[in-house]
Amino acid sequence: xxxxxxxxxxxxxxxxxxxxxxxxxxxxxxxxxxxxxxxxxxxxxxxxxxxxxxxxxxxxxxxxxxxxxxxxxxxxxxxxxxxxxxxxxxxxxxxxxxxxxxxxxxxxxxxxx
Amino acid sequence: xxxxxxxxxxxxxxxxxxxxxxxxxxxxxxxxxxxxxxxxxxxxxxxxxxxxxxxxxxxxxxxxxxxxxxxxxxxxxxxxxxxxxxxxxxxxxxxxxxxxxxxxxxxxxxxxxxxx
Numbered sequence: 001x002x003x004x005x006x007x008x009x010x011x012x013x014x015x016x017x018x019x020x021x022x023x024x025x026x027x028x029x030x031x032x033x034x035x036x037x038x039x040x041x042x043x044x045x046x047x048x049x050x051x052x053x054x055x056x057x058x059x060x061x062x063x064x065x066x067x068x069x070x071x072x073x074x075x076x077x078x079x080x081x082x083x084x085x086x087x088x089x090x091x092x093x094x095x096x097x098x099x100x101x102x103x104x105x106x107x108x109x110x111x112x113x
Numbered sequence: 114x115x116x117x118x119x120x121x122x123x124x125x126x127x128x129x130x131x132x133x134x135x136x137x138x139x140x141x142x143x144x145x146x147x148x149x150x151x152x153x154x155x156x157x158x159x160x161x162x163x164x165x166x167x168x169x170x171x172x173x174x175x176x177x178x179x180x181x182x183x184x185x186x187x188x189x190x191x192x193x194x195x196x197x198x199x200x201x202x203x204x205x206x207x208x209x210x211x212x213x214x215x216x217x218x219x220x221x222x223x224x225x226x227x228x229x
Binding site for chain 2: 042
């Protein structure tokens with residue numbers, strides 16, 4: 001069973017609107033959680049990283065939140081742009097097994113004009 | 114730094130042929146990872162190296178797959194013989210291991226493999 005579940009699987013939003021992506025994990029013991037953005041035909045690129053003690057972290061129009069108690073994270077995209085069309089992947093690290101990071105299946109976001 | 118460099122970017126081959134994918138990690142990074150990405154299964158870890166030594170190859174699907182890292186600046190992933198179900202995008206990523214334990218992977222652009 002995948003230890004990192006993402007929702008929704010895909011979504012379509014109008015340019016300028018906001019959206020929120022979800023990531024639930026069961027990885028334990030938890031070390032950190034990172035969101036990656038993957039453009040079509042490219043490798044994933046890091047957006048933000050959250051450690052156990054952090055609740056919120058922003059990177060421009062991207063804001064990630066983490067609730068370590070409920071093992072949930074969200075990625076909020078504000079005022080979406082066409083360039084935000086991509087797959088967003090949640091990756092969780094465990095303190096026990098560095099190197100064997102747990103990947104979510106990703107959320108495919110399409111921003112339409 | 115040019116980042117992680119993978120070649121070829123695209124490979125189309127026939128079933129039964131040998132396929133070799135290549136990766137040059139970022140200079141100074143001591144960890145190198147090979148991943149496979151498909152629509153059905155997402156990103157899957159195949160194998161990773163530390164200081165050129167394979168640490169975990171439990172993700173390598175079967176004996177047809179092999180990976181080597183002869184030096185700090187080069188790694189190969191070989192499939193012999195290739196099968197249609199091997200069709201996927203193969204990513205190489207490199208990293209330093211931070212004290213925080215964070216995953217700080219830098220991915221290459223990927224090699225898209227199609228086996229007919």
